Amino acid sequence: xxxxVYIVSALLVGTLLSVSSCKRTYHCHCSYNNKLMxxxxxGVQSEAKAQEICSGYDxxxxxxxxxxxxx
Numbered sequence: 001x002x003x004x005v006y007i008v009s010a011l012l013v014g015t016l017l018s019v020s021s022c023k024r025t026y027h028c029h030c031s032y033n034n035k036l037m038x039x040x041x042x043g044v045q046s047e048a049k050a051q052e053i054c055s056g057y058d059x060x061x062x063x064x065x066x067x068x069x070x071x
Contacts, residue, residue, distance in 0.1 A: 026050035
């Protein structure tokens with residue numbers, strides 16, 4: 001009986017760890033003068049990877065500086 005409790009406990013802990021991974025769905029919004037210029041769905045990423053992708057959309061086009069953030 002103890003062995004079954006340990007196995008079930010291990011399975012529950014494993015399930016919780018896999019569900020609570022640091023990956024989630026991120027979106028990127030780029031704005032200029034408080035006006036939305038670009039909205040992009042980045043899909044399921046880690047926060048660091050999503051920030052890297054989104055910061056790639058930061059741009060200066062003819063004097064416009066776009067500020068891009070993830071959410």
